[in-house]
Amino acid sequence: MIAKLIYGDTCQGIMKYVLGKEGMRILGYGNIFSQNIAPKFFENVLHFQGQRNATKNRYVHISLNLPHGEHLDDKTFLKISEEYMENMGYGEQPYVVVRHTDTEHEHVHIVTTNVKEDGQVLGIFNSHRRSMATRQHLERKYGLSLAPTTKQKSQLPIYRLPELQFGMDAEKGTKYYLQDVLNSINQKYKVRSFEELERLVKPYHIEIKRTKNESGRIGVKYGLDNQKGYRTNFINGSEVHRNLSGSKLQRVFDIHSKSKLLPMQRKRLLKQIETTYGLFKTIRPHDLIDVFKGYQDIDVKLDKKGDVIEGYTIFDKSRYVFRARELGKNVRMQNRLDIFGNREEPTQIDTESRQFRLEVQKVIKEALTTSYLKSQKQQGLLSEYIMTINFSDIVPSLKASKKHSFLERYIPKDKRTEFRKAVEKIFPIVRERLYIVETKKEKVALQDKVNLIGKVLKNKIFDIGTEQGSVRLLFQVLGVKYRNEQLSYTNSDRHTIPVKLGKLAFPEAMENYVSSSFVRQNHLMLEMLSERSSESGPKLTATAMFLPMIFPKLYKRLNPEYRKQYDSLALSAYIKDAERMHAPFEKSAKDYIAFFNAKGFYFVKGEEGLKIKSIYTGNDSSHALSKRTNLYLSSVSDLTRVFQKQKPIIQELLEEGRNNLKNLWAGHLMERGMYDKFAFMLTAEKVYPNLHREMVQHHMDNGLRESVNVASARYSNIQQNRMLRKGVYAVSSLLGGSGKKTEEMYNGFKDELTDWSKYKGKSRGVSF
Incomplete structure (x- = not known):
């Protein structure tokens, strides 16, 4: 089902189109004292209520469109329309639902107003995102075909091309077809001229005429020619939509043309x-x-x-x-x-070209890096690894490379054998160059870590020192080790930097590996804390929220003055990510609040607006919501009562001991479709996700149930569980790495998260 929303400052044209179509049927009215009123009476009611406020977006025209071949009876279509309006916040507004039969696909039109009886304007924040979530909810509930949720790269589909019976009236179907296509084109592309716009709309049978009056004002008219003998009169751009007039479009074109x-x-x-x-x-x-x-x-x-x-x-x-x-x-x-x-x-x-030689070098370099990231036993640094492998070791990565496949496809058939030999011949040269480049990078990165350690110790961000050897915690979380008054990478002795700290009291058995993705996030966090600024450098991801879970011994020593700053930074990063994950389910501002409540976050009113807090951070820690989000949540009429309902939800989580970051992490894995890892946490560690029931059900239907059953069945196999455990608390590039290749590494700390001994000899399963 496809839902479209268009806002406007008049309703007469919309009503003429909706009620004037041949074969139309009024399915029902919303919030009107009788279902037997005359359409003209409803139009007057809608007009006068909308005129109580001067906003330009007084009226709303919504269409709900089924795919070709899908059918609903009038009663069901009306019920779906009513639920859509309720979820979108129009449940108490007057509206009419009208069914049209003029196209191959079934659809209804709904007309209402954003202005309430008291003259106040409804909060229409995030309306298109809420519409998407509402549509998906109704599709699941009524078994309708799912509409695409991702941005389409293909040409815009023509949902409704007016036929001859629409007539020549500008208020009929032609106008709204033009709106659909022209608005979509201008949103999809940065159009720079009318000539360009003409080319872009030509496939949709739209013709454009430019005009200029005596004063030199630019105008535009639109018409249709469907190449079947049916042509419309040309309609002034301002009549199609106020933003599609010649002068307004010209201003947009000028902005795009003059962009730096x-x-x-x-x-x-x-x-x-x-x-x-x-x-x-x-x-x-x-x-x-x-x-x-x-x-x-x-x-x-x-x-x-x-x-x-x-x-x-x-x-x-x-x-x-x-x-x-x-x-x-x-x-x-x-x-x-x-x-x-x-x-x-x-x-x-051209196999003799300089560019071809460069491309061959690129695919070899990519294969070397990929094979390192995918190696099961990732020992040493990249510079060390690449000098230990042969050409045959990277052949699987080469075959899986899209770049390599592209080159091979367009190389002449009689030269493909020669091409493979050339790749093998140039391999040692590329390997040596990559070795030199990576060596330089590794030295610089190690020096950066040493400099950061100095800043952290100088600012006393953590309560650590050298006397009891607690400074090792800082070394470990940054992926370095201290030995013989030198710092080097945890998994390599190739590069060292002298650091005169004397002999430190370190435990004999030290864990020596941490997930590199968490190390990167921890490095960013410590840079921000040491600089006391969150504006410079790369941005944190949601992973920053879980640093105290992965590095508990260090973060327990975080000094109070920095704890509040850390909490604020972590909250900010997590909330931005959570908002994106909630979008497909969020039908209203109440959903926004409910989804965060289920995760252990709650909202409070402050002097400068709304703030969000969590059960995982200190009571004094909070994150101020943006102005737009403040307005969005404030649009809830009974916000105070909604906030009061937060208390029992949060209290229940606390009483059940689910204020542990492991519970949030379990939900985090589930949201990203990492079902095997979540299933392990559930079956082996009895960790339940802090996640809204609606989202849990979605993932259960999407493959989670099968993953949990499989994990339960194989729980007794200790070897398989060891493999699962290696991935549960690791973070791949999907969750905040470089974004180039998936990378999963084992967190070797034997803390409460990875102590296998407590499960030794036991077998336990969970099923749904």
Whole structure:
């Protein structure tokens, strides 16, 4: 089901369209004293209530659209509409639900107002996000087909193209079809001119005419030509929508054209195209789409006139649309006959080109790094690892590489064997270069760690010292060790830096490995605490919230003056991440509050607005919500009563002992689909997630139930459990790493999280 919302300052045109369609049926009214009133009477009620406030978004036009072939009877469609309005916050507003039968897919229109009876405006914050969550909820409840939730890269679908029976009236279907397409195009692309807009809307049968009055004011008119003998009159842009008038569009075009980023994007794109040309000996024009997409991840469309390809248009990731000819003469197909001259010759890479040699080096470097990250026994640093492996060791990574597959696809068949030999021949050279580069990086990174340790000790962020050897805790969480008055990496002695601390009282048996992703987050956190600033450097992720769980011995020694700062930074990072995870389920501001309550977070009113606190941080610690979120939550009419309902929820979590970060971590794993790791925590450690019931049910239906049953069945196999445990408290790049490759490492601390001895000889299972 697809839901669309359009806001406006008048309702007459909307009502004429909704009620004037042939074959329309009024399914029902909302919050009107009778279901037998005349449509004109309802229109007057809606008009006068909307006029009680001067906001531009007085009225709302909503359409709920089923996919082709899906059917609902009137009673069910009305019920779905009523639930949609209730969840969207319009439950107490007057509205009408009208069913149309003029298209192949079934749909209803709902018209209401944002203005309440007292003249106040409803809070419509996050309306499109709430609509998505409400739609998904109704799809699950009524067994409807699921609509896509991710951004579509394909061309905009034409949901409703007006047919001949719509007539010539601007208030009929033509106007709303134009709204749909033009608004979507302007949101998807940074259009810079009317000429560009004309090209973009042409596939949707929309024609554009520009006008200019005596005073020089720019105007625009829109019309439809569906190529079936049906053409509409041209409609003034301001009649289609106030933001689609000529003058307003021209202002938007000027902003996009004068952007300081535009020259940078054009220069970057030009370099990418020239690099692509430098790699190929010949390119068949019809292969250009695949070549650009596979090599540079650039979306292009061929410009054709009849059967002749005249050039291509680039739909850039910056949302700008460029024609090849505007980027430079040298990239036009007509000016590069050396590549495009023989249009029947197959597309082939130039194996003698400098660019090809560079690409071969890149795929080898990528394979070396990938094989290191995926190695089961990851011993030593990358610089040490790559000098111990042979070419055969990286062959699996090469075969799995998209870049390698792309190169091999366009290399002439008679040269593929030669290509494989060339890759093997150049392998030692690339390995040596990577060794030198990584060695330099590792030395710099180690020095950065030493400098950070000095700042932390100087500022007394933790209550640690050298007398009892507690400074080792700081060394361990930064991935370094101290030996013979030198600091080196935990898993390598290759690089050392002298640090005169004398002989320290360290335990003989020391744990020597920590998940690198947590080390990175801990490094960022300590940099922020030592600089007393959260604005500089890379941003923390939600992982920062769990540092006291992974490094309990160190964070128990965090000095009080820094504890509050840490709590604020961790809360801020986690909340931003949680808001994104809640979005598909969040139907209202009450849901926003309920989802955080279930996780152990609660809201309080402060002098400067609303704040959020948690059961995992100190009572004095809080995070101030943004102005927009303040307004969003304040739109709840009974907010004080809703806040009072938080108390028993939070109290229950505390009484059950679920104020442990492990409970939050279990929910964190579940939200990211890491079901095997969560299943291990549940079966082996009896750790239950702090997560809202609705979300738990979603994940249960999405594969969690099967993972839990499998984990329970194999619980008695100690070897398998050891493998599971190695991943449970590790964080991959998905949760805050570099984002390049998945990396999971074992936290070797034998604290309460990883003490296997308490389960030795026991067998326990949990099922749902």
